Amino acid sequence: MSIWQYANPVKFLALSSRVQPYLWAAAVICVTTGLLWGFFGTPDDARQGSTVKIIYLHVPAALMAINAWFMMLIASLIWLVRRHHVSALAAKAAAPVGIVMTLIALVTGAIWGQPMWGTWWAWDPRLTSFLILFLFYLGYIALWEAIEDPDTAADLTSVLCLVGSVFAILSRYAVQFWNQGLHQGTSVPVATGGRTVADVFFYPLLVSMVGFGLLFLALVIYRTGTEIRLRRAAAMRARTGRGA
């Protein structure tokens, strides 16, 4: 028994169809609780008023936007090293979810920035890094779509993901060097354990972050299952000779 047995599509599908209902239920409960609690159950901030409440969408989305790329990076590495098709398809399935999360983070940030900073957009390091991340996602998805042979596509996108990660990190430091920021520091520093958000805002935020994580997981598993079935359908069509 090892985790690699789930590289077998049949086993993966069996497991995923068993855990999916629970995963979806947990994700929906966490996201709705987090958002409703955040929007209606917390007081307005002394200085920011009710605009502070966008944090329950913005921070979890930003968190998942970055983690989705990490997940794609790991899945790409597994594909390159061990050639498990499920892994390549999981990376493919995660990209559109990641780009949507990036967009949510950018848009909610702009909506919050307009009343608070007085501008929709500033060339701040964090904002710029996210815009660059968005471009990376766009290129990754476009490359998947452009190549017909699925294995070649998986190979090329995996290498792009690896090289892109290196350049994304480089860009992150480059933009920090290039412009000092307007964006506040991180609200929930994991490394130091301290945090700058008061408890009353923090707990709904935590629930919302967990909810977004579960939602991401559920979406990726669901989409990976869809990709596997699509692949099977294509194989079946090829066998019966009816063409695509």
Next chain:
Amino acid sequence: MIALLIRDLRLAFRAGGGFGLGLAFFLIVTVLVPFSVGPQADLLSSIAPGVLWLGALLACLLSLDRLLALDYEDGTLDLLVTAPLPLEAALSIKALAHWLTTGLPLVIAAPVLGVLLNLPANGFGWVVVSLALGTPALSVIGTFGAALTVGIKRGGLLMSLLVLPLYVPTLIFGAEAARRGAAGLDGTTPLLMLAGITFGTIALMPFASAAVLRMGLR
């Protein structure tokens, strides 16, 4: 290796080889900028380093299309893949040829165009040095983009989409060095970072390019 370099250079210089395409594009961009932003001398001199860098980057991008696509079409690329010469070396040579035919002319042309943009006197050296250090990275990264999209029909737009985000760090450090130099500040730090990126990409990117080319041609 030298034969390959000479062949690439000769092909580029012959008619229809695309030598001068990047240069002409660079010229046109820099000439059009004053028309679009207005002829105020102080405005032009403050944006001149950035415009020169952006023009050079776009000119590089424009000529990447031809880097591997022509060789792919006439089958030279298949020969290179099966040749005893390591593909990594062949791609490094092709990147070098691309730099000699595109990057180097841009570096030489930049001061001339700097005059048109009212570049401050102490900025010339910085612009030339930063371009000379940065354009090899553009060629090497561009080779990766070209290798990634070589089998795709009409891959030009896709290649731009893939390569542009990869160009961001190079552009930031290069333009920053040029801008600081033109403003009379010390641009050594961004220049050193730029050199780091360039040498790092020269050392590592050919391996990635060769890997994706082998995958794409399989």
